[in-house]
Amino acid sequence: MDTHINLEATAGDTRGLSLAPMRELLSALGDPQADYPAIHITGTNGKGSVAALVAALASRWGMTVGTYTSPHVERINERMAVGGDPISDPELAELLSHLRLVVDHIAAHPGSGIHTGSGLNTGFGPPSWFELVTAAALRWFADAAVNLAVVEVGKLGRYDATNVVNSRVAVITNIGRDHTDGRPGWEAEVMGEKAGIIHPGVTAVLGPMAPELVEIASGESPGDLLVAGEHFELEENRPAVGGRLITVRTPRARYEDVYVSLFGAHQGDNAAVALTAFEALAGCVLDEPLLDGLGEVTVPARFEVVARRPLVVIDGAHNPDGVAATAATLRDQFSVSGAIIWVIGIMRDKDLDAMLAALEPAGARRNRVICCAPRWPRALPARDLAAAVRNRGLDAEIADDVTGAVDTALASATAKDAVVVTGSMYTAGEARFHMAAHDR
Template identity: 75%
Template sequence: MGSRAFFPSLAEARAWLDGHVNLEATAGDADGLSLAPMRGLLAALGDPQADYPAVHISGTNGKGSVAVMTAALAQAWGMTAGVYASPHVERINERMAVGGDPVSDAELTELLGHMRLVEGHLAAAQDSGPPSWFELVTAAALRWFADVAVDLAVVEVGKLGRYDATNLVNSRVSVITNIGRDHTDGRLGWEAVVMGEKAGILHSGATAVLGPMGAELVAIAAEESPRELLVSGRHFELEENRPAVGGRLITVRTPLASYEDVYVSLFGPHQGHNAALAITAFESLVGKDLDEPVLGALGDVAFPARFEVVDRQPLVVVDGAHNPDGLAATGAALAEQFTVLGAVTWVVGMMRDKDPEAMLAAIDDSGARCDRVVCCAPGWPRALPAADLADAARNRGIDAEVAGDVAEAVERALALSTENDAVVVTGSLYTAGEARLHLAPRGQ
C-alpha cells in the first residue's frame, strides 16, 4: 500500500468516512441493493478477498460470538485469523482484528486514505455514486487482511446476506446461526423471507452450517445448492449445555467426533449453541477432528458487551442484546447462572425500529426478574426516545424512570442498588458501548 499517509490523523479520516451514506445510522432499507459497486471497489483494490479463505456468518443473533469462537479455534490450530464484525462497541477499530488485536489507528488511517484514493479513481472512470460507509469499511478490512497475509478471514454479515457488502468473500464455510424477528414487519411468512435473504451467502463451493431451524427454512437453504449442508439436530448436535463457573460446559457431536465437557468462557445457554456452530464450522473447514488444545481456546474467549460482567457488588452486566430473542437470552443467562438476592434493575436503551413492548415481554418470558427499568436513549440518530420506552414499561406494570443519557441511567441504577442487587445494561450495542466507556474510569 505504500507508506504515504493520505490523512494526517484518524479523526480526519473518520470525518471523510462519515460523509458517506451510513445505513447503520439510518433506517437502512435493503431494497434496491446491489453488489456491483462493492465488486468494482474490490476490483480496484486488486480483489484482496481472493487471497484467503473465509468463514462467512449470518443470522439474527449470535453472529459475533460464533465469529470470535471460530477465530479462537483457528488461532489455536496455528492459523493467523482475521475477524471482521459489526457494529463496533466503542471504537471503529474493533470492526477488524487479526490475532485478536484490532487494527491500529495508524493502519486504519492509511487504509482509509487508500479508500479515498480508489474512490476518486472510480468516480473519474465511471458514472456512479460514491460507495457507502459500510462498503468502504468492509473493503478496507478485506484489503488489510490481504496485506497482513491472514490464513483465514472470519467475516460477519452486516445485514441479511445476499446483497451485503461482505458477500464477495471467498467463503469455504457459511454459517446461518438462527432466524429471529428483527428488521422485519412480522407479516405472515416473514421467516421464509428473512431466510431467503440470509441464505444468499450460501454458495456451491462452500459448506453450509445451520443452527436450529425448521424444515421449511432448511429447504430454502438447500435451494442455494451448497457443497454440503450440515443442520443442527440432524448432522451435529449440542448434547449437553450446562452452567459452569465463568461460562458453560458443553458436549457436541459433529460429523467427525464427539467432544465432551468443552469449557466455553461465555455466559448463557445461547453461547453453548454458538459454540456448537463454531466447532462444526471450523471442523468442516479443516476436514479433521479437533484435539483438546484447540478446543481449549474456547475457554479463553472474551467478548465485550456480550453478557459481560463488569462488577460483582452489585452485579453489573453489560449486554448488547438488540431484539426480543437477544433479550430473552440475556434474561435466561441471568436467571440460570446468577443468584441475585436483592433487586434487579435494567438499564435499557434501544433503536426506534424495535417494539419496546416485545423487548420488555422477552425479559419477562426469560424467567429473569425485572424490578425496575431506567430508560435511556443512546447517542445515535435512530434511538427510541427514553420516554416512549418508559411508557411501554409502565403499561406492563414495571416501575420505570427516564434518564437523560446512558451515563446518567447507569449512575441512577447504581445509586438505587445495594451490593446484593444487580444492574443489567442492554437494549442495543450502542447503549452497551456508551455504558462501557462510562464505567471504565471507575476501574470496573
C-alpha cells in the same frame, strides 16, 4: 467517512441493493478478498459470538486469523482484528486515506475501466460507509497475509457488502424476528436473504431452525449441508463457573465436556455451530488442546460481567430473542438476592413490546427500569420507552442519557443487587466506555 451514507445509522430501504459497486471497489484495490479463504457468518443472533469462537479455534490451529465484525462497541477499530488485535489508529488512517484516493479516482474517471475492466460507466454512486469499512478490512487482511478471514455479515446476507468473500464455509446461526414487520411468511423471506451467503459448492452450517428454512438453504446448492439436530447436535449444555460445559456430536467426532468461557445456554448452541464449522474447514477431528481455545474467548457486550457486588452486566441484546437470552442467563447462572436494576435503551424500529415482555422471566416486574436513549439517530426517545414500560405495569424512570442512567443505577445499587445494561449495542457501548473511563 461521515460524507458517506451510513445504513447502520439510518436503517434505510434495502431494496435495489447490488454487490456490483462493492466488487468494483475491491477490484480497484486488487481484489484482496481472493487472497485467503473465509468463514462467512450470518443469522439473527449469535453472529459475533460464533465468529469469536471460530477465530479462537483457528488461532489454536496455528492460523493467522483476520476477524471482521459489526457493529463496534466503542471504537471503529474493533471491527477488524488480526490475531485478536484490533487495527491500530495509524494503520486504519492509512487504509482509509488510500480508499479516499481510490474512490475519488473512480468518481473522476468513471469510464476508465479501473474497476470493471470494461471501460463502461456503470453509474454507481459513492460507496456507503459500511462498504468502505468492509473494503478496508479485506485489504488489511491481505496485507497482513492472514490464513483465514472470519467475517460477520452486517445485515441479512445476499446483498451485504461482505458477500464478496472467498467463503469455504457459510454459517447461518438462527432465524429470528428482527428488521422485519412480522407479516406472515417473514421467516422464509428472511432466510431467503440470509441464505444468499451460501455460494454453490461451499459447506453450509445451520443452527437450530425449521425444516422449511433448511430447504431454502438447500436451494442455494451448497457442497455440503450440516444442520443442527440432524448432522450435529448439542448433547449437553450445563452451567459452569465462568461459562458453560458442553458435549457436541459432529459429523466426525463427539467432543465431551468442552469448556466455553461465555455465559448463557444460547452460547452452547453457538459453540456447537462454531465447532462444526471449523471442523468442516479443517476436514479432520479437532484435538483437545485445540478445543481449549473455547475456554479463553471473550466477547465485549455479550453478557459481559464488568463488576460484582453489585453484579453489573453489559449486554448488547437488541431484539426479543436476544433480550430473552439475557433474562434467562441472569436467572439460570446467577443468584441475585436483591433487586434487578435494568438500564435500557432501544432503537425505535424494534418490537418494543416483545422486548419488554422478554425481560419479565428475570424479574423485571419486581424491580426497576431506568429508560435512556443512546446517541444514535435511530434511538427511541427515553420518554417513549418509559411510556411503553409503564403500559406493561412496570415502574419506569427516565435518564437524560446512557451515562446518567448507569450512574443512577450504580449509585442506588446494593451489594446484593444486579445492574443490567441492555436493549442495543449502542447503549451497551456507551455504558462500557463510561464505566471504563471512570474506572468503575
